[in-house]
Amino acid sequence: MRIGRAAGQTDTGRRRLRNEDAFICEPPLFAVADGMGGARAGEIAAGLAAAALEEAGPETLGAEGVAALIVEANRRIWEHSLADPQTAGMGTTVTAAVVDAEAGTVAIGHVGDSRAYLLRGGSLEQLTTDHSLVAELVQSGVLTPEEAERHPQRSAITRALGTEETVEVDGFTVVAEPGDVFLICSDGLSTMLSDDDVAAAIDGAGGDPHAAADALVKAANDRGGEDNVTVVLFEMVGAEGPAEIDPAAAEHEDESGPDTLEFVAAELEPEESSGGHQVAAPRRFGAGPGGRVAALLLVVAIVALGILAVYLFLNR
Numbered sequence: 204m205r206i207g208r209a210a211g212q213t214d215t216g217r218r219r220l221r222n223e224d225a226f227i228c229e230p231p232l233f234a235v236a237d238g239m240g241g242a243r244a245g246e247i248a249a250g251l252a253a254a255a256l257e258e259a260g261p262e263t264l265g266a267e268g269v270a271a272l273i274v275e276a277n278r279r280i281w282e283h284s285l286a287d288p289q290t291a292g293m294g295t296t297v298t299a300a301v302v303d304a305e306a307g308t309v310a311i312g313h314v315g316d317s318r319a320y321l322l323r324g325g326s327l328e329q330l331t332t333d334h335s336l337v338a339e340l341v342q343s344g345v346l347t348p349e350e351a352e353r354h355p356q357r358s359a360i361t362r363a364l365g366t367e368e369t370v371e372v373d374g375f376t377v378v379a380e381p382g383d384v385f386l387i388c389s390d391g392l393s394t395m396l397s398d399d400d401v402a403a404a405i406d407g408a409g410g411d412p413h414a415a416a417d418a419l420v421k422a423a424n425d426r427g428g429e430d431n432v433t434v435v436l437f438e439m440v441g442a443e444g445p446a447e448i449d450p451a452a453a454e455h456e457d458e459s460g461p462d463t464l465e466f467v468a469a470e471l472e473p474e475e476s477s478g479g480h481q482v483a484a485p486r487r488f489g490a491g492p493g494g495r496v497a498a499l500l501l502v503v504a505i506v507a508l509g510i511l512a513v514y515l516f517l518n519r
Contacts, residue, residue: 204307204379206230209437210412214420216391217428224389224433225249231302232259233435235317237389239363240293244284248295248365251283252276256299264303266374269312273297273364273372277314280365294363298331298387302379302437309385309439313373316360318393320386320401321377322410327402330377334362381441384410388419391432395423405436412436 211228215221223238223245236252238245255276263272276297284290296315303310311319316333364370384405392401396419404422408414416434423432 204381204439204441205304206302207438207440208412209233209435210416211433211435212416212420213431213433214424214428216431217424219431221246222431223249224391224431225253226387226433226435227253227256227299228435228437229257230437231304232256232263232299233302233385233387233437234297234299235387235389235433235435236295236297236364237315237317237391237431237433238293238295239360240290244290244293245295247283247290248280248293251280252295252297252364255279256297259301263301264306264310265301265308266310266312266376269299269301269310270372270374273299273312273314274370277364277370281368284365292366294366296360296389297364300385300387300437302439307379307439309377309379311375311377314370315363316390316393318386318388318390320388320398322384322386322402322405323380323382325402325406327398327405329398330375331373333360334373335360379439381439382410383439384412384415385437385439386415386419387435389431389433391428391430392419392423392434394430395426395428395432410438412438 209228209230211226211233213222213224213226221243225236225238225246227234234253234256236249238247238249240248252273256272259268259272263269280293280295284293296317298313298315298317298319299311300319301310302308311330313319313331314334316335317331318333319330321328321330362371386401386405396404400422401419404418405415408418415436419434420432
């Protein structure tokens, strides 16, 4: 078994001026981090988490290996917040997956309310459990799942990277099957779309991670795009399955607008390091300025209101 096609995409959404999500789509490593904190602290936390995960070596396998990477990411964020008071209290969610193709398994580590899903045989299963207030209330029977979707505190998380010196990581391993499609996403997707909507979008894309990423981000924005939305998808195929490089996907031109960053695994070329050997080009995206369209609309609205105020004042 091996990894087939893979794609990742992040979008600022319709309501936010910055993108504080980050993602990694670097087979066999896939991850999403959703930063939080004042000013730019959220994007700093997500970026630090992504950087720590990117240092994963080929020996990083299994749930324990993924959990160790996340613990290291927590240490870096915590120490950065102590050194820079302006970032005090920053944190980030993280959901990461490492594929062991030889064993046919996918190890997942998770903190926060970003999610990992598995689409198998047309059925979508949420693999991770949200570390959030409403998830705990549902588990205790205080809220129904339907009530949780409408709860005003549905975005309040109870566990994150960087907010405390130590962190508890959920880690587990999934035995993969040919045809499986794994999805990792920030809550900018899961709060906008139901599981049925997510499954329909992936099925409608024929299971193609690239087309599915486009469809999911578009659907989340069509529903309001209340938060940054980030998705990473990858498929598992048999030894004789389709090639990982999808020429059609590699030639695809992103039409989702300037606030969207997209990655397809086949598109990146290796670059030469200072030591003369070939290394992978950077494959971390997001956690940075965004919302150029939203910002422009805001400026236009402010100018229009100013003109209207002057007009009304002069015609009193």
